[in-house]
Amino acid sequence: MTSTSIGELFHNERFPSGPALVLLMLYLPVGVILAVLRLFIGLHTFFVACILPKPSLFRHVVLRTMCGILGVIITREGVSNVHRRAKVLVANYTSTLDHLAIDLIMPNVLPSVWDLPPTLMWMLGYKDMEAKRGRDRLIQNAKKHIQYSPLPLLSFPEGASTNGRVGLLKFSVWPFSMDCPVQPVVVKVKRPRFANISPSILGGRWWIDIFWFLFVPFTHFHIRVLPPMSQDEDETVEEFAQRVQQTMAKALNIEATAHTSSDKVEYAKQILFIQPQTAAGQSSQYSPDSPPGGSSSSDLMIRQVQEVLPHVPQDAIRKDLALTKDIDLTITNILEGRVQFSPVAPSVNEPVTVSPAKTTVKSTERLSSPIQVASKTFQRSSQQRHLSLQDRKKLLIDAARQRYLEKHCGNI
């Protein structure tokens, strides 16, 4: 279906190169002042957006104007395609503010995937549909929402942002399992040539994305509403999702790829984690490095901890990560027994512990005192650790030698 490599789907660099970069440097002072001014205006806009009721015309006009001042220009196309019964909006995901831009054209609700406090969630237009508690729960809650709320549900089935230039990621199927028609919406983001900063980059953080939104003179969102689509009778949900993906890709004049959002996470790890490490040398590798991946960073952190400690359940990791916000600290906490959990998948674990267990039993039964060379501390610097390791090795050999000589005295 696709020949596009995953790397082409994302921007790695925030800034353009060549002559465009020179123009950007000239624009820099203006941009910084603009960003600061807009930050304050933006806060006001944010509160206005919270206070005014969602589907009102007044809110729409006020917000469009204020967004214009903030440099978010929105144009729309195909509004006649908006269908009252299509309660699920399906959009491609290119930047942090896509949700806001679509919201201004078609007020909607976005199921939240983060653990935000309820007030903040309400202010941002998110709705907690318990996505964290599993897909079934999300679908159940979303269906309920569709039935009772006048506002449509917005979804980004790609699950991760792309640069919107080359291809769409493979769609997740949940928005298509609602038993109701979906309204495809395609978003194109453009910035002026002299300040062509990528709206989202691989591993970028949302607040940095927002800063650049305020920095550039304007960002143009072109939102095109496509006619609603519904699932055919002889079509599976997967096929339906794929058909919508292809329709949207065609509308954007890009490719519908088979890469998934987890492929993106893997790719981001490759690019952001391995390459800088090999380049920067190994000494800096153990510093608490927060992972790449922007919005899904907490999931990514959990995954990384799980790769190291696969027997620890996700919930326990998430809880501790929420406190430490640091992979290494959490790993240390778990290893040192400060995190309570019941291990998962013990079935894989058990058979192997049988044979080593025998040895440990044997060694505790021994009459002579065991040679255990434990270090009291785990040194911070690699040199000290190395010295400590050398010392312990020598200690072990010396002790073994001495014991041997004691035992076999007569033989020597």
Place this chain on the structure above:
Amino acid sequence: MAGSALKRLMAEYKQLTLNPPEGIVAGPVDEENFFEWEALITGPEETCFEGGVFAAKLTFPSDYPLSPPKMKFTCDIFHPNIYSDGRVCISILHAPGDDPMGYESSAERWSPVQSVEKILLSVVSMLAEPNDESAANVDAAKTWRDNRARFNEIAHQTVRKSLGL
């Protein structure tokens, strides 16, 4: 992937430093390369390898812990499950799927829930109880089976050699 491999190795190194099993010391040969470890294993008591301290090298793949490390003794050791070049042949070092001997159950195989510590403990129990059914060193397996006295004598020499005596 290498990032998580490093984190995991670091975590295991810490664990083995602060709370090592008896008679075992293990850590990176040089922290410039965390994927190459050295381990000292004491021969289990009441066996022919009693008292010896054997050095081995562990080489980790970049996708550790998804794939198992390789282990090789750097000292001479005459044992049915150790190739004459020092490579160790035990089930925990094989990922399920690649089974050179064809009869190991996948439960005893490598999986990310295993660890360096478990490998080293398995090697200790392998030293105590050679498995002559899956011989890596046929000569050693034969000696072990047919001429135990000779095997013990060789083992004893190995022990003395390992202690530099």
